[in-house]
Amino acid sequence: MSDKINQIQASYHPSEDRILLKIKTLNEQVYLAWITRRFMQLLIPVLHGQHPTSRKSLFDDKKSQLQQLDTEKTQLVGDYESEYKVPESPDYPLGEAPILLAKITFKDIYSDKAQLVFEPEKGQGIxxxxxxxxxxxxxxxxxQALHSADWALDLDPILEVPQETRLQ
Known part of the structure; x- marks a missing residue:
């Protein structure tokens, strides 16, 4: 992605039985991707700093705890109610049709410039x-999208958003 993210939306589409991820950047680039139930089951632990299959921490314990605290604070801030605003002149670097995500990979995972890569079977990803x-x-x-999907994934404890942030 060549610019900062401006807006993200994930919405469940029953006819596809998939979640449509929309990411818009400040320079009006739009990335569209379908997320399947299987992909989401791998993704949620990754967002919590866990390996998608073993559930082992991707970081050392101290760094993991600090990251979790930062994540919890960040979850409490943000506008989750505004509608996704379609840009006037969008640019679709991956095409106007959503790509079907199949793989999650990392780049520079243990550096300050760690990246998470969502990829289709073939071609460029996000x-x-x-x-x-x-x-x-x-x-x-x-x-929020998973609540609409009602996929009955066994992820409830790690999907909970904290009610408040406690700093010691």
Whole structure:
């Protein structure tokens, strides 16, 4: 992604039985992607800093705890009620049809410039920064879409958004 993210929306589409992810940047680039139930089951633990299959922490315990605290604080901030605003002259770097996400990979996972990459089976995917400023809002946005999807995933404890942030 060549610019900062301006808006993200995830909405469940019953006819597709998929969640449509829309990401818009400040320079009006729009990225569209379908998220399946299987992909979401892998993605949610990743957003919490866990390996998607083993559920082991991707970071050392101290860093993981600090990241979780940052994520919780970030989840409490943001506008989750405004409608997605379609840009006047959108640019679709991946095409106007949504790509079907199939893989999650990381780049520079243990650096300050860690990236999370959502990819289709073939072709270009979506590269996002892997830090609390984005992970918290993604958790909140996906939890709202999952509620509509009613996929009965066994992820309830990690999808909960904290009611308040406690700092010690």
């Amino acid at each position: 590269i996002l920064p892997f830090h609390a400023d984005l992970l918290g809002p993604l958790i909140k946005i996906f939890s």
